[in-house]
Structure formats: C-alpha cells, structure tokens
Amino acid sequence: MGGCIPLLLAVSAVLEAQATRAPARRPVARPTAATPAAEPPLSPAIMGDDSLTMKFEVSGIPVILRRVTANNVVAANLYLLGGSRQLTPATQGIELMLLETSERGTNKYPRDLLRAKMAALGSAIGVGAGADWTTVGLRATTAGLDSTWAIMADRIMAPRLETPDVQFVREQFVTAVSQRKDSPDALLDFLADSMAFSGHPYSLEPTGTESSLKTITPAQLRDYQATQMVTSRMMLVVVGNVSRSTVERLVRTTIGRLPRGTYTWSLPDPPADLPGGYVMEKRQLPTNYLQGYFHGPKATSADYAALRLACAVLSGRLFGEVRQRRNLSYSVNAPFVERAFSLGGLYVTTTQPDEVLTIMLQQIDALQDGLITQEGLEQLVQQFIVTYFLDNETNADQANLLARAELYQGDFRRATRFVQELRAVKPEDIQRAARTYMNKVRWAYVGDPAKVTPARLLRF
Structure with a gap:
C-alpha cells in the first residue's frame, strides 16, 4: 500500500x-x-509498431506472442475471462478453488508424480483470481516448456477433484479468508472494495468468503469444470524465446480440444454513480x-x-x-x-x-x-x-x-x-x-x- x-x-x-x-x-x-x-479513434499511425509481438488464433483461442530472445525464460499466462461476473454470492471463490485443487492431481499426473515433475523441471504454475479474469500463469525455461505446459493443460482439462483434496483446499481457503480479519490492511482492502462497488459484480470476492467456501461441493467443482473450462473464455499471452509454431502445437494438442462454449468477452457495465x-x-x-x-x-x-x-x-x-x-x-x-x-x-x-x-x-x-x-x-x-x-x-x-x-x-x-x-x-x-x-x-x-x-x- x-x-x-x-x-x-x-x-x-x-x-x-x-x-x-x-x-x-x-x-x-x-x-x-x-x-x-x-x-x-485508434489508427495505425498512433498505435505504435511492435514488430516483436503478434496475435493469432489457435482452435478458437486468441493468442498474443511476444518473442523475447534475451533470456530462456518463458511466461505463458492463460486468462479465463469473466472474473467476478462468473460468480454469485453463493459461488464466490469457486474457480480459484477448482484450480488450486487441480494442483493435487490430474488424470495423467497423480499428486506425487505432478509434484516430482514440477520439482525436477524447476518450473512454476501459479493461479490468481481477479475482478475481470482468473490467470493461470506458467513460468518455465525453453527446455522445460513442453513438459510444464502438459501439466498445466491437464490441470485445466482433467483435474481429479477428489473429495479429500477438495476438503483440504477448502480448509486452507477458509483459514486464509478468516485471517483477513487479523490483518488491518487486508480487512481494509476488502471493506474499501465492497464500498466502492456496492451493487456491482466487482463487489463479489473472486477468492471467496467464509460462507461461500464452506458450501461449495466437489460436485459443483466438477460441474463448473465441465461447463466453464471452454475455449470461448480463454486468451493466452506468451512472452519468451519460443516460436509461433511451438505455441500453436501446444495449444492445438491440449486446451484447444476443449468445448467451444458460448462465452463472449465484453467490458463490464460501469459502476453506479454512488454518493x-x-x-x-x-x-x-x-x-x-x-x-x-x-x-x-x-x-x-x-x-x-x-x-x-x-x-x-x-x-x-x-x-x-x-x-x-x-x-x-x-x-x-x-x-x-x-x-x-x-x-x-x-x-x-x-x-x-x-x-x-x-x-x-x-x-x-x-x-x-x-x-x-x-x-x-x-x-x-x-x-x-x-x-x-x-x-x-x-x-x-x-x-x-x-x-x-x-x-x-x-x-x-x-x-x-x-x-x-x-x-x-x-x-x-x-x-x-x-x-x-x-x-x-x-x-x-x-x-x-x-x-x-x-x-x-x-x-x-
């Protein structure tokens, strides 16, 4: 702050x-x-020239690729669009809970194998939920990109979501949310955001509330994964020393096989003019x-x-x-x-x-x-x-x-x-x-x- x-x-x-x-x-x-x-109005003359960056589409997923050759680190951020507009008061935190639970095992990568592979690769996959989208972020070397991508894709496409794992993540989330009351700054952020967006979808909490997190079930998570992990909600941005053909192959053979869905991205309605x-x-x-x-x-x-x-x-x-x-x-x-x-x-x-x-x-x-x-x-x-x-x-x-x-x-x-x-x-x-x-x-x-x-x- x-x-x-x-x-x-x-x-x-x-x-x-x-x-x-x-x-x-x-x-x-x-x-x-x-x-x-x-x-x-936008025009090519004022947009600037970024010859290192291109935009294309793979299996219906918009992809932005910036080729950076100065290092061998690749950052790939998959944006699941919608954010707080995906939520109701009863489902606050559902997407984040789903993605965090997926770290405890997928169909191809049981928990111990998944963690062993990530440790051997030295890669990282992080998840963050925000007001307008949820980000699944991959960080890997160029040598470890294919293997790390395969794990990330399977977490999105085929998480196990077993009841003990859901319960474990739920308890972690509830504890973290309850501790917000113990941190003045965390409590202040929560209260200020709620005040600023009273009555607007932004007032919903993407990380969840105690009451919502306690009631979300494994069945709800499975249903959310089946209906909301669709390519129409996705945008991918990749920055690093990686070719377009590599990115196209990774997307096409994994998340590009997910259902299309009917989601359309738009800017949210403006917040109310509150006193x-x-x-x-x-x-x-x-x-x-x-x-x-x-x-x-x-x-x-x-x-x-x-x-x-x-x-x-x-x-x-x-x-x-x-x-x-x-x-x-x-x-x-x-x-x-x-x-x-x-x-x-x-x-x-x-x-x-x-x-x-x-x-x-x-x-x-x-x-x-x-x-x-x-x-x-x-x-x-x-x-x-x-x-x-x-x-x-x-x-x-x-x-x-x-x-x-x-x-x-x-x-x-x-x-x-x-x-x-x-x-x-x-x-x-x-x-x-x-x-x-x-x-x-x-x-x-x-x-x-x-x-x-x-x-x-x-x-x-």
Whole structure:
C-alpha cells in the first residue's frame, strides 16, 4: 500500500521546486463533474509498431506472442475471462478453488508424480483470481516448456477433484479468508472494495468468503469444470524465446480440444454513480487505517492516463506533506487501480486521521486549481515512465501489460502506446481529471472510531 518511495520522493521534489511559480489557489466549490475528454479513434499511425509481438488464433483461442530472445525464460499466462461476473454470492471463490485443487492431481499426473515433475523441471504454475479474469500463469525455461505446459493443460482439462483434496483446499481457503480479519490492511482492502462497488459484480470476492467456501461441493467443482473450462473464455499471452509454431502445437494438442462454449468477452457495465460514504470497523490498534476510492474513467478514455498521473502527483504531495513535513504517517499514497473502469484512491495509516484528512482535501483542491506546471509535469512523466517499466520488466509482467491492453483497450498494441499517452498529458488534463473524478470518495476505516470525524469523510 505504501507505493514506490523513489517515485514519491521525485514527485515531491518536482512539485516543491515549482511551488513558488504555481498560481495562487482560488476558492472553489466542491466540483461538479467536468465533461471527460473525448475518446480518440485508434489508427495505425498512433498505435505504435511492435514488430516483436503478434496475435493469432489457435482452435478458437486468441493468442498474443511476444518473442523475447534475451533470456530462456518463458511466461505463458492463460486468462479465463469473466472474473467476478462468473460468480454469485453463493459461488464466490469457486474457480480459484477448482484450480488450486487441480494442483493435487490430474488424470495423467497423480499428486506425487505432478509434484516430482514440477520439482525436477524447476518450473512454476501459479493461479490468481481477479475482478475481470482468473490467470493461470506458467513460468518455465525453453527446455522445460513442453513438459510444464502438459501439466498445466491437464490441470485445466482433467483435474481429479477428489473429495479429500477438495476438503483440504477448502480448509486452507477458509483459514486464509478468516485471517483477513487479523490483518488491518487486508480487512481494509476488502471493506474499501465492497464500498466502492456496492451493487456491482466487482463487489463479489473472486477468492471467496467464509460462507461461500464452506458450501461449495466437489460436485459443483466438477460441474463448473465441465461447463466453464471452454475455449470461448480463454486468451493466452506468451512472452519468451519460443516460436509461433511451438505455441500453436501446444495449444492445438491440449486446451484447444476443449468445448467451444458460448462465452463472449465484453467490458463490464460501469459502476453506479454512488454518493460519498464510509464504513467503519472498530479495532484496538496502534494506528488507524483509511482507504478511500473514487471512480475513474474507463480504460479507453483519454482521461485514463491523465488520472493515472494525477494520482501520482497527489501521491507525491501527500508523501511530502503527511510523512516528510509533519511525520503523521509511515505510509500514505494515492493509488491508481487498473481495471476496465479505473479507480483512484487515498490511503493512509495514521494516529491522527482527522488531520490527515484535512491535508488530503487541501491537496485535492490544489490539483483541481491547477497545481502543476508543464515543466514539473515533464519531469514527473519521465520519472514515472522509468519506475513503471522497472516494475514491469519481467516476461510475466509484459504478458499482463499486453493482456490489459487487449482486453481493456481493444488492442494489444495499445501497450506500446503507453509512453506516448503519458507524454501527451498536459497540466490542464490533470486539472480536469482531478475536478472530474476526485470526488464522491467512499471510505473504509479500520481503527478507533473516536479518532475520526465522519463529517470530514463526507467532505470529499
């Protein structure tokens, strides 16, 4: 939650250097939403040229392949589309439970054989469930790719799902979910996400809840595997030193044989335009935890990059004011959450939440008044680009970048346009994004209710 400290320091320094040149803040009423920027049409001229990456289809499964010859590591991410829209309150966690149970044995690979082969290969297969898709991620060397792929494919196509294994995984999941109450940050994340997306499918928990996990049966898992492991729900992104013909062969001879199904990917409906609000969870803790979210633009909007940078600017200002100057927190930032419909946020852990809330509101007002200059923005963008790509330099990270561009923005080549989009943002775009989106904040608070004034939370 603390964010990237070097970037925040750089942002703070940039803004401090220009502070004397920034225009005086004028009184502004809490903003009404400005008109978002128009979404630019895509054209080959602005898409960027990524000659290392291609898209093709194998047995009805879209495949994006980026050929990277600098190392012999292959990352293959299989995306099972739908995410929280696949779920009901009673089935939260079902897909993740199915895939984790598959690690305990398949038709071709009983548990002990599966684990022995994975250990000998030195490969890894990981599973992660998110709001819009579940990812089954393979990491292998080029020499071990075929054998690792065979195991991953069989986990998807033919898991055993024996009752003792399901019960074992269920107990692990229930324990993990129940421990969320013991971690203030984990509880805060859960409450904040639920507040931000009340009534929306995103409010459902892909990792499950205690009540849903306790009632999902082996029969339900088998039915889900039979009906939902279909090629229409799949997209594969491969990054590494591997040829197209190899990828085509691996897909065609394994998961490409699954039923087609009738699933069609689409962006989720926008979340409801909810008023500001808050939820509190009383805890006796050394400090208090606050996380607030406001809804941002969809990923295809020109405002997407502007809000991303506006959150970076706000993070820098909060770091400078709250942590460096006043020593009110060891962790404060303004996160930007990448989804089909983005989120911006405010996070802090502090013993003095009222004082920090006042600072947060002041810094948002400053952004809405036009805090940053062109010179300061150019320095910020350069720092941001360096940090962002350092955080996304592995083959697996590149796979996720390509997937988000393809699924959220409609074309994997938008990933190569990322730098251009950031550099095209002007100070007035950041001001507009702050005025349009940085309001109607929905808060989660974990700590001592006596330390925070509810009316302050509702001023945002």
